[in-house]
Amino acid sequence: MPKRAKSDDLTGGSGDVNPKWLKAFVATSTNDVAIQLLVPLPVQRLNKENKKSLVLEIFKIRYNMSVGYSSGIVTAVYVSYCVVTTKDFGLNGAPKSNIQATTVQQALQTGPVIDYIERTTIIYGSSTGAFKDDDPTTHELTDEAGHGVLVATDQVYITLIPSVAGSSAVGTQWNAGVDILYRWKEVTLEEYVGIVQSQQ
Numbered sequence: 001m002p003k004r005a006k007s008d009d010l011t012g013g014s015g016d017v018n019p020k021w022l023k024a025f026v027a028t029s030t031n032d033v034a035i036q037l038l039v040p041l042p043v044q045r046l047n048k049e050n051k052k053s054l055v056l057e058i059f060k061i062r063y064n065m066s067v068g069y070s071s072g073i074v075t076a077v078y079v080s081y082c083v084v085t086t087k088d089f090g091l092n093g094a095p096k097s098n099i100q101a102t103t104v105q106q107a108l109q110t111g112p113v114i115d116y117i118e119r120t121t122i123i124y125g126s127s128t129g130a131f132k133d134d135d136p137t138t139h140e141l142t143d144e145a146g147h148g149v150l151v152a153t154d155q156v157y158i159t160l161i162p163s164v165a166g167s168s169a170v171g172t173q174w175n176a177g178v179d180i181l182y183r184w185k186e187v188t189l190e191e192y193v194g195i196v197q198s199q200q
Contacts, residue, residue, distance in 0.1 A: 019059060022180040026082075026160045028173055034099060036092035036159045043154055053192040057148040058141055060181040063117045066133040067162070068173040076123045081161040082176045083108065083116040086151060086199035089159040101164045112199045114149055114156065115139050150185065152195040 026037040041056060063082055081104055083089055089111060091099060108116055117139065123132055141149045162174035187195070 019181050019183045022182060024158055024178045024180075025175070026158050026178070027175045028160060028162050031173075032096035032163050034091045034094045034159060034161045036089060036157055038155050038157055040155050041151070041153070050186075051189055052186040053152070053189060054184050055187055055192065055195060056151040056182045057185040058114065058151060058180055058182045059148040060138055060140055060142075061115045062136055062138040062177075062179040062181075064133070064136040064177040064179075065117075065119055065121075066175045067121055067123065068175075069123055069132070078119075078121045078123070078163045080119045080121065080163055080174065081116060081159075082119075082178065083159045083161070084114045084178065084180075085157045085159065086112045086114065086153045086155075087157065089157055091159055091161060096163050099161060099164045104161060104164060114151065115141060148182070150187065150195050151182075151199065152187075152192055153199050156180075 022039070022042070024037060024039045026035060028035050043054065043056065061084060065080065065082060067078060067080075069076070079101060083104075089107060091104075091107075107113075117137060119134060121132065121134060158176070158178050160174055160176045
């Protein structure tokens, strides 16, 4: 039996040893109202001779969040979330008054979530308006063997929840840059069906 190439061991047969970045940007259009962005994935659903399917293997997600605020505000504390899922998170267009932190936490535990970040941002009172940038944060999604999270859907959803009930002030605009490091991986048809079912 011929020896399997090292790149096959790494990539499940796809031969893709060069991870790539998929970049997305989401911004609120209304104060303290959650917004959701659908991001198509560059997946080719082609029939392969070896009866395998290509999926995305995600290694890292990098978040860069910022909030704009008006002049003359008092010191404010915001609790915000940015969530990456394989299906609609269900909070698009929801105002702050309808979003409890416990509701978000429950959805994070029960939904098909790839990853998320929770941020507490403090803005100190100022006579001038500005944007406050949080330091970029990178989440490592690989296990101890270096395997990432497999995604078999044609899109992911990025939901930006600018503030939840209990946050002490209103921001004028929230932005989030989300960068996803991925590569292709081949899986068997049985594995593919199982991944799809778990992410719907």
